[in-house]
Amino acid sequence: MSAIISAQGLSKSYGNHKALSNANFSIQPGAITGLIGPNGAGKTTALRALLGLCEFTGDLEVAGRDPRQDRHLLMEDVCFIADVGILPKWLRVSQAIDFVDGVHPRFNREKAERLLARTEIKRTSKIKELSKGMVTQLHLALVMAIDVRLLVLDEPTLGLDIMYRKEFYDRLLGEYYDAEKTVVISTHQVEEIENLLTQLLFIQHGRIILDIAMDELPERFHEVILSAERFEEARYYNPIYERDVLGRKVFLFDTLDAGRLQVLGETRTPSVSDLFVAMMTHAGTTGVRS
Amino acid sequence: MNMEFHIKQLRTLIFREFWEHKIAIFWVPVSIGILCTLALLWGITREPVYDAAINQLNIMSSIAQPEARVQLLGIFGMVSMLFLAPLYLTIPIYLLVCLYDDRKTGASLFWYSLPVSNAKTVASKLLTALVLMPLSAIAILLLFFMLLLLISTVLILSSGLGAGLLWLLIQSFFNAVLLIVSVAILTGLWLLPFYGWLLLVSAFARAVPFFWAVGVVIALAIAERVVFSSSYFSTWLDSRGIPYQNLSVSWTELVGAFLNYDMLYGLVLGSVLIVGAIYMRRYTD
Numbered sequence: 001m002s003a004i005i006s007a008q009g010l011s012k013s014y015g016n017h018k019a020l021s022n023a024n025f026s027i028q029p030g031a032i033t034g035l036i037g038p039n040g041a042g043k044t045t046a047l048r049a050l051l052g053l054c055e056f057t058g059d060l061e062v063a064g065r066d067p068r069q070d071r072h073l074l075m076e077d078v079c080f081i082a083d084v085g086i087l088p089k090w091l092r093v094s095q096a097i098d099f100v101d102g103v104h105p106r107f108n109r110e111k112a113e114r115l116l117a118r119t120e121i122k123r124t125s126k127i128k129e130l131s132k133g134m135v136t137q138l139h140l141a142l143v144m145a146i147d148v149r150l151l152v153l154d155e156p157t158l159g160l161d162i163m164y165r166k167e168f169y170d171r172l173l174g175e176y177y178d179a180e181k182t183v184v185i186s187t188h189q190v191e192e193i194e195n196l197l198t199q200l201l202f203i204q205h206g207r208i209i210l211d212i213a214m215d216e217l218p219e220r221f222h223e224v225i226l227s228a229e230r231f232e233e234a235r236y237y238n239p240i241y242e243r244d245v246l247g248r249k250v251f252l253f254d255t256l257d258a259g260r261l262q263v264l265g266e267t268r269t270p271s272v273s274d275l276f277v278a279m280m281t282h283a284g285t286t287g288v289r290s
Numbered sequence: 291m292n293m294e295f296h297i298k299q300l301r302t303l304i305f306r307e308f309w310e311h312k313i314a315i316f317w318v319p320v321s322i323g324i325l326c327t328l329a330l331l332w333g334i335t336r337e338p339v340y341d342a343a344i345n346q347l348n349i350m351s352s353i354a355q356p357e358a359r360v361q362l363l364g365i366f367g368m369v370s371m372l373f374l375a376p377l378y379l380t381i382p383i384y385l386l387v388c389l390y391d392d393r394k395t396g397a398s399l400f401w402y403s404l405p406v407s408n409a410k411t412v413a414s415k416l417l418t419a420l421v422l423m424p425l426s427a428i429a430i431l432l433l434f435f436m437l438l439l440l441i442s443t444v445l446i447l448s449s450g451l452g453a454g455l456l457w458l459l460i461q462s463f464f465n466a467v468l469l470i471v472s473v474a475i476l477t478g479l480w481l482l483p484f485y486g487w488l489l490l491v492s493a494f495a496r497a498v499p500f501f502w503a504v505g506v507v508i509a510l511a512i513a514e515r516v517v518f519s520s521s522y523f524s525t526w527l528d529s530r531g532i533p534y535q536n537l538s539v540s541w542t543e544l545v546g547a548f549l550n551y552d553m554l555y556g557l558v559l560g561s562v563l564i565v566g567a568i569y570m571r572r573y574t575d
Contacts, residue, residue, distance in 0.1 A: 102302025
């Protein structure tokens with residue numbers, strides 16, 4: 001199957017600041033990909049490039065098109081939710097439905113109505129009268145009613161309370177996602193989405209520093225908890241990161257040869273958030289496979 | 291994609307303009323209509339105004355028909371100015387902010403995330419300025435004309451002036467409405483270079499579009515004077531103002547004022563600027 005997104009040498013500068021620096025990655029149809037990085041790492045720029053919202057250099061193909069050309073045709077196959085509150089404030093809920101119905105050929109009005117019926121949102125309300133959580137519910141209902149191949153979410157739950165955040169991802173997975181669809185989520189709150197992802201892209205200083213399928217993670221990354229007398233022994237195996245846990249240390253290794261580590265003790269697969277912290281602190285010092 | 295879908299998209303986009311700019315498109319003419327209605331009802335119940343109206347009707351029924359028709363058209367024309375003149379304030383403001391707001395308010399990513407081409411978006415804004423805004427003002431004007439006709443009919447019949455004047459009044463009314471609609475549409479086309487320029491500024495200005503719109507024009511005029519010691523540009527600007535001050539025009543005047551090479555050049559220049567606006571809208575950075 002050919003990739004739904006493929007980027008080669010993707011670069012973008014704002015003045016002297018390199019928002020994206022020769023980023024390479026590809027995303028297969030059906031993937032749920034997390035684009036994860038600290039604030040200012042280039043996540044939003046990368047997503048804007050995917051959507052044809054900014055100029056860039058390099059090769060980029062999204063759903064078989066160059067986003068720089070015919071952006072409006074690309075948008076028939078791609079949906080987009082940026083951080084909350086991008087719906088126009090003066091718009092009424094009923095008008096929002098009418099509008100998307102009127103301009104999007106793949107919008108299913110009944111589905112949107114059905115999704116909205118489960119919320120407290122009134123049709124006559126203006127967007128500015130809704131809470132942040134409700135605006136996101138509305139936007140999600142509109143987007144989930146559109147049958148597209150690729151859904152791009154940029155920090156979709158930023159500023160929402162925990163109830164709405166959970167509901168957001170539950171709905172997304174329960175009612176939207178299927179094997180035909182691809183989802184790209186950018187966030188810096190890794191723990192929130194790590195259980196849904198099938199692919200990880202870590203981004204730092206505009207570079208992709210890790211591109212890995214979730215099911216390859218256990219083969220490549222391992223961590224071991226050791227007490228003080230064995231620290232030096234562990235360091236012999238070049239951990240990429242160590243952190244303190246109640247007087248002991250957790251050592252994190254990037255190696256395909258887990259057998260070597262057996263002498264240290266029981267290994268386990270690190271969580272995505274631990275791996276994230278490790279990679280972000282480590283990547284500055286060593287070259288990373290991409 | 292088929293024609294039907296394109297039309298549906300464009301119609302939806304124009305609806306969107308109506309929702310967003312309801313005050314300029316709808317409430318401004320409605321307010322004028324309400325004010326005019328109140329003024330008319332207040333006036334006609336006052337003796338001096340009533341007497342003056344009867345007097346005017348008497349004069350018109352005594353003079354020759356063509357002259358009376360010119361007078362009646364003049365009255366309709368004057369009243370229509372009250373409704374149409376504000377358009378040439380609201381339309382430029384609308385054009386200047388429409389694309390700018392799409393980019394600069396928090397909603398830009400919403401508008402840009404839908405499968406609508408830049409050309410169609412700009413077309414919807416242009417059609418709003420050229421058609422929707424004038425038609426909305428004219429629709430409210432027509433309601434006011436109805437009231438005016440009703441009151442005139444009552445006055446004519448009650449003062450025994452005869453059916454001849456009434457017939458003339460109704461003829462003039464239809465004539466005036468056709469003229470007003472034509473003038474409104476032709477004026478929009480005549481002003482197309484300005485409309486195109488405002489759309490272009492709206493599409494590219496990163497801040498304060500008003501200063502861009504006015505500043506560049508003034509700078510060009512000054513630059514021409516300084517560099518070439520000539521003033522073709524400002525003379526040309528003057529010549530492109532609203533081409534008549536009085537709506538009591540006849541069809542021959544109308545053709546003379548609008549259907550000429552100046553109109554054609556303006557349409558070409560306007561179209562170039564509009565294409566520029568479509569191209570500039572690509573960039574949201």
